[in-house]
Amino acid sequence: MGQQERMRVGLVYGGKSGEHEVSLSTAFAVMQEFNYDKYEIIPFYITKQGQWRVGDTRHEPFANKEELTLESGEGRTVQAMAMLFANLDRAASGDAVSSGVDVMFPLLHGTYGEDGTIQGLFEMANVPYVGAGVLASATGMDKAVMKQLFTHAGLPQCKYTDFIRVQWEKEQDALLAKMEAELGYPCFVKPANLGSSVGISKARNRQELIEAVQFALRYDRKIVVEEFVDAREIEVSVLGNDEPQGSLPGEIVSSNEFYDYKAKYLDGKSQMVIPAPIEDALLESIRQMAVTAYRAIDGSGLSRVDFFVRRSDMQVFINEVNTLPGFTPFSMYPQMWKESGLPYNELLDRLLQLAMDRFEAKQGLQYENA
Template sequence: MSKHKLRIGVLFGGKSSEHDVSLVSARSVMAAIDQSRFDVVPIGIDRDGHWLLGGDPMLQLTAGEYASPLSPEQLTLSDAAQRVDFAFLAGETALELAAGAPSPIAPQVDIIFPVLHGPMGEDGTVQGLLDLVNIPYVGCGVLASAVGMDKLMCKAVLAAHNLPQAPYVGLLRQRWEREPEAVLAWLEAQLPYPMFVKPANMGSSVGISKVHDRAGLAEGLTIAARYDRKLVVEQGLDAREIELSVLGNDDPVVSMPGEVVPGNEFYDYAAKYLLDNSQLLIPAPMPPALQQEAQDLARAAYLALDGAGLARVDLLLERGTNRLFINELNTMPGFTSISMYPKLWEASGLTYRELIERLLELALARHADRQRNVTTR
């Protein structure tokens, strides 16, 4: 880590339906950063995609309900954050897309921690922007972020690496809307009930339905089609939900596995964020050999996507057979102090604050490695 006091831009909010989850994660991250070692610059993105710079973006994005956990002197300005199309600086690199003259409050930052969940933040879009202006950032790069967000593309990559997955099919929203009866008959011929219906590009279980008959399947497809043009339908397995945290760049390490025991029929949005009826078991009650198999599978999936920094890998452990299947990878998982990703590392011996500092170190190392690439012939 650099000897000078780094300025960390914590980026949160965004246009995704996971906007609110991002705010909760970001508040937790900002509160945990060691302020004796780092300066924190909060940067908000509202639901329309405008950037909020200076002042207290958290206060604005929560309509005054929650203030930033930072002290007033740490905020760029004491008044309301300025709403711009986009503007910030890193060292001598600048990108200014705000209307009119350059913003006087464009914050100087050394590194960005993009605590963004879902599309337009976790999907490679923001990562590509940061690459363009040569700013180090925490987490996966453009490729891994984009593939991890798109469930169909991720499944194709995992299949190419011969990694186990539950049977699935994909289809376009346009096809469902054009020929619904034919689609229902086709899906029933491909997969048995129950099925899970999902938008391909979404997280936090938004838009996901577990369906048991044709009427439920039709409703599930209609719900998923509200969120994305690509839809995924998976065979529902009688399985336990196992999660593992991966940390690192080219030589990642994997935490002990944890288990989610959902309070609802499955671990949907309400069970994750609205109800207090689910359990997190750490470590997951599994024999040592099966734990090692889960860790090996999570590491293989992470490397298949060329992950960097962090990801949470979600597995399904089929009851009766004890077969493991990869469900999905989350390249910027929920990051509150009680979220599964940091809790698994805490149980593995790494505190929440230490985890954040390790992620910053990994981001700077990844960026330094990229700077070795020549750009001329």
Template sequence: MSKYTVGLVYGGKSGEHEVSLQTAFAVMNAFDYNKYDIIPFYITKQGEWRKGEIRQSPFTGIEDLKLAINSEGTQAALNVLFSRLTGGESAVKVDLMFPLLHGTFGEDGTIQGLFEMANMPYVGAGVLPSAAGMDKVIMKKLFAEAGLPQCGYRYFTRSQWKHDSFELIVGVEDDLGYPCFVKPANLGSSVGISKAKDREELKQAIEFAFRYDIKVIVEEFVDAREIEVSVLGNDEPMASVPGEIVSSSEYYDYAAKYTDGQSQMLIPAPLDSELADRITEAAIVAFQAIEGNGISRADFFVRKSDQAILINEVNTMPGFTPYSMYPLLWRETGLSYAGLLDRMIELALERYASKQALDYNNDL
């Protein structure tokens, strides 16, 4: 079998830039270099592209991922990306792109749209599920349409907050009460999230969230266990066993996820079989609600008072180091990290082939 050349895209103009580097380093070290050659594409925090040379071995450290910054710049990177359209014998051939970009400009459908315009196969969710999975408000509306129970929420834009802050605060207090959680509508990795216990904390939390997005969502507090399920597939998605997050903090914030090393992941989650089955079924429904493809992680609350299952969100580019929940759940289900990478690439090429078979002409 001939080797695939994979463009690995990482970094990005996002508050999750450093998380992306961790993911890229892990993936780079897990590839089977008998099957794949890698071309690194590093995107700086300013949004500039840097293309490295073809690699047939992994980087030796996370900082080495940035060495591509001294390689060819944005124009050269885009020339390779659009090589299927421009052709040319000297063009570097890339079989598919593998975005490992968390957050804005990477997980929100923007780079996926760039790949679509370049006629380039790519790993992971497409434009629509990426955009819907990033916007917590749109996501929740799709969940409601699919009949998935979820916690109460309100949302508003920066402009609405500027003109009607008092009315919005009263609405939150009347509908959700305290404590409540305030989040940027379009961001991940718990960046910009705060827990508000009174009106003053709510105001501060909203102002903080508006540093990261022009739309904010406020959610009611639920005393619940946090359960996560990995989903993999295109038209016939499969769900992993559920896992449980036991946070080291009051809630699963950025430090609890990435820096303090104290949070626990219980895999599989200690659930009775009937409840576990209902959660995995709901994970598939959530995946299909956003018209998912490729990969996704579905996050749930199981309310302690009555064991009700509430969908929290889906993440179309979940953490992907060997110690992240998404690949660990698949390992417990019987799919290794390297096998998971192979399957994600297969799904990307499968989706690309199905779209190439479409007729884009209107000739009758």
């Protein structure tokens, strides 16, 4: 890429997950914010059936969200893959291939978007990409594995248990007794591998617990059950590769009994308070814990780290790391950075540079004995 040339950013959105429409809204919002004097955008749309479509290079945003679905056709799908994997030719020629992209920017929420699968595709294509790598993405999606890493890092957590479908089918009575003894009621039941609070239920008795587990098993073979904590929900935006930084923490005041899919995306009544109205020393402690959690999953690029602060004694518990948080200009992640002194357009610049830095560092690694 010449010094005066615009960086070619492949924006990937849509996808096969249940958060397809959320991804379209995110992509449309992000496209409005790019500095088209510095970047040109190549839209990559993935249909709900998993078909890739690529649009013409954009030097301005789409006029409306409907245009994001691009035109259909097998040729466009072949061209999309050719443009992605054209970057493999860089190793032979030493130059960027004219038909390729400089960096991919995935805006895919949920399964096949933030679980490490598409990140693995980018690794195979040898193309830089924004956000967490394969391991951190997969770990960030699997709440059970994530919790094990938090334990190893010494981070405080709510009491929880996890199990898989076959255990539930064979040991239901024993699991129920264990959850009642260790977690009590009410408790929260979650699919281990799903984003945006889909499939989560609050159980107040044994019958509701059984129904909640059966409901969560529609979405995943692995289930996490957590104790209920009467708590405030505090979040931190983390940015960086090997030297990550945390933003000012913010607080979510949910419109619903808990911050579920409806409260996040549908009713528009939840509030964000930045910085969170908590004593300064505790805010700084949460900020540092967010960086610890980010490093625990080997994060890179960006993540939002979520905490509970128990109302009775202000005890902090880590909840989860979200490696591909909501990213419209009005989402919590960029809003926390805005209040920390980093506006949205500069945040985009930083994320793209972090992607390039990580890619260049990885190119220097050796994969065979000298």
